[in-house]
Amino acid sequence: MSTPDAKQHWEERYSERNRIWSGRANVRLVEMVSNLEPGTALDLGSGEGGDAMWLAERGWRVVAVDIAETALRRAATDAVARGVGDRIDFQQHDLSESFPDxxxxxxxxxxxxxxxxxxxxxxxxxxxxxxxxxxxxxxVDHGTPPPWLSELHGHHQTFTPPEEVVAALNLPESEWEPAKISTPMRDVTTPDGEPAQWSDNVILLRRR
Structure with missing residues (x-):
């Protein structure tokens, strides 16, 4: 089965180092959410909790979900250190098998x-x-592979345009409206330290 392999993969990935991600919130989340009144949030694939903690620090109550228990434990420890441990409910889910209530x-x-x-x-x-x-x-998806990789380096992942992602959801227009659908570029640094740009697919939908 694929899902146990996925869990093992991510557990091993997080066990390789004390920290995998920067701890900062994703830039597109900050752009889209900064001006909103805080409420309740669900963070899917929360990793080491950067997005969840950023939301909690701004008054949101968050359910943060990841497949890797190692990442969740690490995030929970950091959340306590940042003073928001009581605002985040960390839950382990393989989203192919279960989903938070x-x-x-x-x-x-x-x-x-x-x-x-x-x-x-x-x-x-x-x-x-x-x-x-x-x-x-x-x-928010990557719009393309990392700019320092190509198919010649064995990168074969498919990146779906945002319009196709929305169409596949088949959400009723009477219940949903697009707030933003775009493919912005952002500045990144390659592993060799060179500046580059990488495209994101941003989909923001509002339930009427």
Missing amino acids: GEFDLVNAQFLHSTFPLDRTAIFRSAARAVRAGGLLLI
């Missing part, structure tokens, strides 16, 4: 890519069902 003002899914078989459309439909009326679904 509840309805939320914001559901955040940042870079939910996988080298293992993953029915992203089914997961995003579950995410949409978890958005309460008037709430937002934010999906």
Whole structure:
């Protein structure tokens, strides 16, 4: 089965080093959410908790979900150190098998890519069902492979345009409206220290 392999992969990835990610919130989340009144949020694929803690520090109550228990333990420890441990409920889920309960003002899914078989459309439909009326679904994907990689380096992952992601969800227009669909570029630094740009796919949908 693919899902146990995926869990093992991520457990091993997080066990390689004391920290994998920067601890900062994803830039597209900051752009899209900074001006919102805080409410309840669901963070899918929360990793080491950068997005969840940024939201909690701004008054949100957050359910943070990841497949890797190592990442969740690490995030929970950091959340206590940052004074927001009581505002975040960390839950372990393989989203191919289970999904957290509840309805939320914001559901955040940042870079939910996988080298293992993953029915992203089914997961995003579950995410949409978890958005309460008037709430937002934010999906951010990589628009292209990292600029320092190519197919010659064995990078074969498919990157779906945002319009196709939205169309696959088949959400009723009577219930949903697009707040933003775009493919912005952002500045990055390659592993060799060179400046580059990388495209993101940003999907922000509002439930009417």
